[in-house]
Amino acid sequence: MANELLPPYRDATQPVELRVHDLLSRMTLKEKVAQMIQIECSVVSPAALSGLAVGSVLSGGGSAPSERASAREWADMVDNMQQLALASRLGIPILYGTDAVHGHSNLYGATIFPHNIALGATRDGDLARRIGEATALEVRAAGIQWAFAPCVAVLRDPRWGRCYESYSEDTEIVRTMTSIVSGLQGSAPKDHPSGHPFLAGRKNVIACAKHFVGDGGTNKGTNEGNTNCTFEELEAIHMRPYLHCLEQGVSTVMASYSSWNGEPLHSNRYLITDILKGKLGFQGFVVSDWEGLDRLSQPRGSDYRNCILSSINAGIDMVVMVPFRYEKFIEDLIYLVESGNIPMSRIDDAVERILRVKFVAGLFEQPFTDRSLLDVVGCKDHRLLAREAVRKSLVLLKNGNDMRKPFLPLDKNARKILVAGAHADDIGYQCGGWTISWFGCSGRTTIGTTILEGTREAVGNETEIIYEKCPSEASLGDQEYSYAIVAIGEDTYAEFSGDRTQLNIPFDGDNIVSMVASRIPTVVIVISGRPLTIEPELLDRVEALVAAWLPGTEGGGVADVLFGNHNFEGQLPITWFKSVDQLPMNAGDNAYDPLFPLGYGLKMNLDQS
Structure with missing residues (x-):
């Protein structure tokens, strides 16, 4: 029954359209x-x-x-x-x-x-x-x-x-x-x-x-x-x-x-x-x-x-x-x-x-x-959901130079691991733009887990992890590593600040990968909001390549998959080009010649891991 003391627009028992028109008539x-x-x-x-x-x-x-x-x-x-x-x-x-x-x-x-x-x-x-x-x-x-x-x-x-x-x-x-x-x-x-x-x-x-x-x-x-x-x-x-x-x-x-x-x-x-x-x-x-x-x-x-x-x-x-x-x-x-x-x-x-x-x-x-x-806010259930989303979104682009000898999953009990690259231990880079600030920025901008921290969580107690944000020939020296995880990618941006005519890997990423991969078996994690130019020499040199996109605060989800706790499920949502000269290029185009096509994504054989 309508409340006669209230104007119709304040009476929740009245139909919405009646309330709208009553209020409008009073304005x-x-x-x-x-x-x-x-x-x-x-x-x-x-x-x-x-x-x-x-x-x-x-x-x-x-x-x-x-x-x-x-x-x-x-x-x-x-x-x-x-x-x-x-x-x-x-x-x-x-x-x-x-x-x-x-x-x-x-x-x-x-x-x-x-x-x-x-x-x-x-x-x-x-x-x-x-x-x-x-x-x-x-x-x-x-x-x-x-x-x-x-x-x-x-x-x-x-x-x-x-x-x-x-x-x-x-x-x-x-x-x-x-x-x-x-x-x-x-x-x-x-x-x-x-x-x-x-x-x-x-x-x-x-x-x-x-x-x-x-x-x-x-x-x-x-x-x-x-x-x-x-x-x-x-x-x-x-x-x-x-x-x-x-x-x-x-x-x-x-x-x-x-x-x-x-x-x-x-x-x-x-x-x-x-x-x-x-x-x-x-x-x-x-x-x-x-x-x-x-x-x-x-x-x-x-x-x-x-x-x-x-x-x-x-x-x-x-x-x-x-x-x-x-x-x-x-x-x-x-x-x-x-x-x-x-x-x-x-x-x-x-x-x-x-x-x-x-x-x-x-x-x-x-x-x-x-x-x-x-x-x-930031509760455990929500962070687990975000970690699930990270796992499911990772796209495996390469796994080994010989199909009979896949590189992934990684050995959790390896003796010594190198984790390298500015994007391996940076919440801001993982989150990208529209995070805390408009364009986003690097650093510990909010609460979360980085890829490095996820890796430490995933491996055995006897495994030694060395982190090099900017590795050099001198810092690598003659140390013997079981393998390397190198995380490279983009700076943060939003809207017009992210428009690019070239999509090369920033922060000298190509050279960092080449230097590390020439010495150590390497998996490269690309942290980016889009495909980037992958030169053929780099692709040939690395053992494995993963597109991790902009995974957000739960970087542990990357380690969940690298170490075989879960399989890769992601498929490319966008064509991965060979050269920006091909752009725009979309699936179904007459001259479709991508590095990796829309829908591409490998899986690991976890039964043999």
């Missing part, structure tokens, strides 16, 4: 426009939350309450902001968002899972779902209700700086891995009283499929570049993963910085409104990328009012990130509505969509952090 134009804004936490003020009642707040990459802030500090910060939001005239709760793209990666001590390119190597949709569930718990423990994940780009060129955020070059593999949406958001039963397909309870987060659409297909892999293709190609290659996300009820979709045939996605009404909202029936809301509107004019943001006009009329519902000049956005958008350039129906549609997500997610009834979740 002024300024309050509606404010709901369409997401601001960065560094500019939050009581005036923005209680006065203007902005709709959302985010922590950008690396933005945190303080250095190495705990989950409790995060929860305190978000709850304090929520308290301010609830003190606004209508008491509409904020949505708080963060880039939890491989675990709650802004939170020190959280479980950091392998990046998407590694998960694509597993082909394991159930694993992705379970990772989504664990990520949601750690994000909610910090008070946050919205994760800007998953990235469902179909990667067509590894020179792209966001290569590791894609699951694969193959559309079907990406579709399989989008099951992470159900893990993040939960699954609403068909007879759920909300009548809507998306749901996010107190142990789930609102998911965000990104970046709509075609961001993985830009010319030469240029970040924020242009994807040239027909609509039929766009639909068949890049749009199909979104269908699976929509089937799972994904609540939000983020527009891409990139363009399609020269038209920026942030102003593409045909794709956002006619296709996504119209043809595909998306009921959630479309959010811009960080300052995505500003990129619609050159110099960036120079004609801001026109940027607002074109993006809002195209179908962007929430503007994220007007992180720093939201007063200007409010002023200009109100002017555009009052002057008739943006119809009031477009504003109402946007705000209805935002409110619908907030109601279905239960934010009006449960706006604050569930403090019972604090202990799940």
Whole structure:
């Protein structure tokens, strides 16, 4: 029975659509426009939350309450902001968002899972779902209700700086891995009283499929570049993963910085409104990328009012990130509505969509952090799940120079082992970008286990391990090693900072491997967000080669497989090229001549180990 003392929008027994329209009817134009804004936490003020009642707040990459802030500090910060939001005239709760793209990666001590390119190597949709569930718990423990994940780009060129955020070059593999949406958001039963397909309870987060659409297909892999293709190609290659996300009820979709045939996605009404909202029936809301509107004019943001006009009329519902000049956005958008350039129906549609997500997610009834979740951050079960993901994602590219004499698995009881390379004992390199900071960085950036530490855990007590970060001929001397484990790979990067025209192994990796392998039987572990150039001489010289991608905090999973506790299961999610001159090159191309093809991956014979 309805509570007659409450306005309908505050009555949880009322249908969602009734609550949405009741609340919308009570809002002024300024309050509606404010709901369409997401601001960065560094500019939050009581005036923005209680006065203007902005709709959302985010922590950008690396933005945190303080250095190495705990989950409790995060929860305190978000709850304090929520308290301010609830003190606004209508008491509409904020949505708080963060880039939890491989675990709650802004939170020190959280479980950091392998990046998407590694998960694509597993082909394991159930694993992705379970990772989504664990990520949601750690994000909610910090008070946050919205994760800007998953990235469902179909990667067509590894020179792209966001290569590791894609699951694969193959559309079907990406579709399989989008099951992470159900893990993040939960699954609403068909007879759920909300009548809507998306749901996010107190142990789930609102998911965000990104970046709509075609961001993985830009010319030469240029970040924020242009994807040239027909609509039929766009639909068949890049749009199909979104269908699976929509089937799972994904609540939000983020527009891409990139363009399609020269038209920026942030102003593409045909794709956002006619296709996504119209043809595909998306009921959630479309959010811009960080300052995505500003990129619609050159110099960036120079004609801001026109940027607002074109993006809002195209179908962007929430503007994220007007992180720093939201007063200007409010002023200009109100002017555009009052002057008739943006119809009031477009504003109402946007705000209805935002409110619908907030109601279905239960934010009006449960706006604050569930403090019972604090202990799940970095817990043993989640770290074991991440370690499982590492094991399943490793791809064995070579195992011995003679098929009758495989090199792996390694002998746990060897007398003396050399572990070498900067990537063998570095959590930051293992995690890559979008970890603690936007671009990531090397070092002990968060809590976890390195490949070196995993190796020490795996071997017998009598085995001596020598670690050389930068081995030299002098340091190797005439020591006798049973074998060497050399971990080489990339520096950390994100987005544009990762765009490359050449994909050689950084940090003198080729020479380090050659020097070690000329003296000691060697297995090379490549830590990278994409395939790198492997020269034929290097491949011939080493006994074994493993693609470990960006495995996250649980480097012990690498040792689990090297030493035969588990077999290799990973298959290449992306073509491994011979030379960058071949790029772009994808399975099915007429001139397909890779070093290792899509789907390649060896196994060990553990029966003989």
